[in-house]
Every structure is written in C-alpha cells, then in structure tokens.
Amino acid sequence: MTAVPPRVEQRTRANGIELAWDSFGDAGAPPLLLVMGLGAQMVAWDDAFCARLAEAGGHRVIRFDNRDIGHSTHLSHLGVPDIQALMAQAMAGQPLRTPYNLRDMAADCVGLLDALGIARAHIVGASMGGAIGHELCIHHPHRMLSFTSIMSTTGAPGLPPPTPEAMAVLFTPSPTTFEAYLPHYARAWRVLRGPSDFPLDEARDAEKAQLVFLRGLNPAGVARQLAAILASGNRKPALRDARVPTLVIHGDADPLVPVACGVDVADAIPGAQLLRIPRMGHALPIPMWPQIVDAISAHTAHTARHPNT
Template sequence: MTTVAPRVERRSRANDIELAWDSFGDPAGSPLLLVMGLGAQMVAWDDAFCARLAEAGGHRVIRFDNRDIGHSTHLTLLGVPDIQALMVQAMAGQPLRTPYNLRDMAADCVGLLDALGIERAHVVGASMGGAIGQEMCIHHARRMLSFTSIMSSTGAPGLPPPTPEAMAVLFSPAPTTFDAYQAHHAKVWRILRGPASFPLDEARDAEKAQLVFLRGLNPAGVARQLAAILASGNRKPALREVRVPTLVIHGDDDPLVPVACGVDVADAIPGAQLLRIPGMGHALPIPMWPQIVDAIAAHTARHAGS
C-alpha cells in the first residue's frame, strides 16, 4: 500500500454551514471534487486512492465531509426524522417533509467550490454522493467539467431493491463503544463488498473503523441524510436533459444498489458511458483501484475544458 503524507484538514463556510475538507495533488491542478455516500465520512475515500487519482489525472483532488457527518456541521436542531413513516409516505407517492434534501447537499458542494475559488470542477460521487452529483448536473451544470457516478441510482421507481442482508446493515444502528463498532464496521463492509473476498481490504478494516470512530459518529445525521435521499425521489426525467459529460461506474455484484440501477443512470443521461466491473460490490476495493482510477482519469482528460 502506498504511504501518503498526513493531510491538513480545513473547514470552510459553504451554503450557511461549515464543511471539513482536505486535498491531494498539485494545488494548481484541475480540480476534482469527491462526494461520499450515506453516513460515510470523507476518509471513506482512501488516502492512497485519492493520491493515485491526483497523480493519474493531474488533479487537485478535494474530498470533504457531507453535512451532518464527520467534522462538518451537525444539524442537530433539525431533529431526527421518522424514517419508517417517511418510507411509507414515499411508497404511497406522498410529498415528504424532511430537514433537507439532496438538492440542498448539492448546493453544499457548490458552496465549497465557491469557498475555494473554483469556478468549474470534475465531480465524482459514490452511492448517495452519485445522487448528489446528479442534482449538481440538473441544477448546477455550469459548475461542472465532467461527472462520474459510482454505484448510484436515479431514484426511479421499479428498480431492483437491495438484498435483504444489505438492507439489514443499512438500517442497523452503529454501536457506541469502540470494540462493538469495530466488529460492526467489519460486518457491514463484508456484506457491502459482495460475495468476492478482498483480503487486502479486510486486513485494513480495523484501522478504518478506528479512524471513523475517532473522528466521531452522528447517527441522527445519518437518519437526516437517509431522509434526504427518500425526499429527493425520481431524478430520471430531469436527467434526460443533462448535458454534463458523464461516466457511470458500477459493480456487477453490488448488493445495496444493484447494477441495474447504474445501467439506469447511464441510460437516463444522454451520451453517458457505462463501465461495469465484474466482482465489485458496493465498495471501492483495492484490487480494482487501477481500473477505476484509469477510467476516471481518461474521462476527465477527455473533458478537461468542456
């Protein structure tokens, strides 16, 4: 594993909150913003992965904690939504009232670009981060050079659901003691990585769990993020009007967001390219970094000034 120098974490005001962020690569490089998924801190973008991405594409790679997670603002005063009630309302086609939605989180991204003095950036989003990136494409396209959606969905009705095991870990509360959290973290990722074995990743689970735990957990914030996903509904009709150059990456063995969801994203966005990766689940496993990084670097190079 490549050793990467420790990052200097900063906080910037964006969209009336504060976002914690750090960066990799040449500060003068073409900016690339990484947007992470539900309940995931920015460190879920592995340091070595970010360094490879910066080197391969000549990018200034920026990762950040979404609102309500990690070291970014926790919106405690907004309360804890009733997820079960929201799911019932969503299935009934009723409008949802939630603390915020994914469009607000896309505005956070734009606010961070503003704070960093960046006019346009390549955007790479994973899972919920991919949905946030889609909202950027719909509402803030002029701020984007390109978009890469990884293991995400349009939110359209009728798409395949998660496996029961993946659904169970999605809704399992994180323990509040470190030993219990470490075991919980390993179980979650063992399921989300899918049926294949990834010894290199599994060997680092304890280290990753410690890093996340020490940066701080916010279960209420995860619930608010999940409510935001539910409230944001079906983006597919709006995505048909998107003209941001798009690459879709999805694993064939994704248990949480099945590959048909990624195919749907690629079908919805005109001109989108689809890269299906055999054996990849709902994770970015170390053996697949070269393929993922090379695909993103090639995509951003083709649209460096689009």
C-alpha cells in the same frame, strides 16, 4: 501500499454551514471534487486512492465531509426524522417533509467550490454522493467539467431493491463503543463488498474503523441524510436534459444498489458511458483501484480535450 503523508484538514464556511475538507495534488491543477455516500465520512475516499487519482489524472483532488457527518456541521437542531413513516409516505406517493434534501447537499458542493475560488470542477460521486452529483447535473451543470457516477441510482421506481442483508446493514444502528463498533464495521463491509473476498481490504478494516470512530459518529445525521434521499425521489426525467459529460461506474455484484441501477443512470444521462466492473460490490476495493482511477482519469482527460462532448 505506499504510505501517504497526513493531510491538513480545514473547515470552510459554505452554504450557511461549515464543511471539513482536505486535498491531494497540486493546488493549481484542475480540481476534482469527491462526494461520498450515506453516513460515510470523507476518509471513506482512502488516502492512497486519492493520491493515486491526483497523480494519474493531474488533478487537485478535494474530498470533504457532507453535512451531518464527520467534522462538518451536525444539524442536530433539525431533529431526528421518522424513517419508517417517511418510507410509508413515499410508498403511498405522498410528498415528504424532511430537514433537507439532496438538492440542498448539492448546494453545499457549490458553496465549497465558491469558498475555494473554483469556478468549475470534475465531480465524482459514490452512492448517495452520485445522487448528489445528479442534482448538480440538473441544477448546477455550469459548475461541472465532467461527472463520474459510481454505484448510484436515479431513484426511479421499479428498479431492483437491495438484498435483505444489505438492507439490514442500512438500518442497523452503529454501536457507541469502539469494542462493539469494530466487529459491526467489519460485518457491514463484508456484506457491502459482495460475495467475493478482498483480503487486502479486510486486513485494513480495524484501522479504518478506528479512524471513522475517532472522527466521530452521528447516527441522527445519518437518519437526516437518509431522509434527504427518500425526499429527493425520481431524478430520471430531469436527468434526460443533463448535458454534462458523464461516466457511470458500477459493480456487477453490488448488493445495496444493484447494477441495473447503474445501467439506468447511464440510460438517463445523454451520452453517458457505462463501465461495469465484475466482482465489485458496493465498495471501492483495493484491487479495483487501478481500473477505477484509469477510467476516471481517461474521462476527465477526454473532457479537457473535447469540452463540448
């Protein structure tokens, strides 16, 4: 794999907090904003993946740490939510009071675009980042050139749940020492990648775990993000009015957000195209990069040629 020169990370004031970000590609190229998932830092968008996406699509690819993760603002003063209590309230149909919700995190994206002087951008969101993208489609469609939703869900009731193993990954606290965190990270991604083996990715787990650990963990922030997901509920009815050109990418072997959830996203957004990728779990494995990058690049190029479709 070709080495990518280190990025210059910056911190920018956006929506009342600071967001850490960096970018790939020509600063004057059409912007593409990557939005990552629950508890995942911006480096979960691999450097080489971002560089490939910038080159293939002719984009300025921007990635950032969501609030409460990585080098962005940690909202420690908001306390740690009781996730079990919130889940019980959600199952009982009760309204949830949480430190923030996904609409607030979508406003962070808009604030970052504002700070960078970007009027409209292509948005690509993975997992929770896809759900944040749904909120952008609902509340800020005028800021979007196109949308790609990867391994995400509308939050509609009745969709298949995660496997027990994937649910265990979600609720297992991260160890506080690197010696314990390394095997924890490797075990988690073995589950999330699904039943197929991906030796190229597994060979890099130690390197990726060290990068994430050194940038800093924030378990309380992950709990607040999870509370935001629970509080945001079912987006499917609102998405039926979305008019953003949308591509949905989902793996057939996703143990955390089953592929039926991706089918549901594509069904919810008018005109959305669905790409199902065999063997792909809840991850972006290196062997699938060419297919994913090509699909996103074709989608954004089509949008540029046909802005009203």
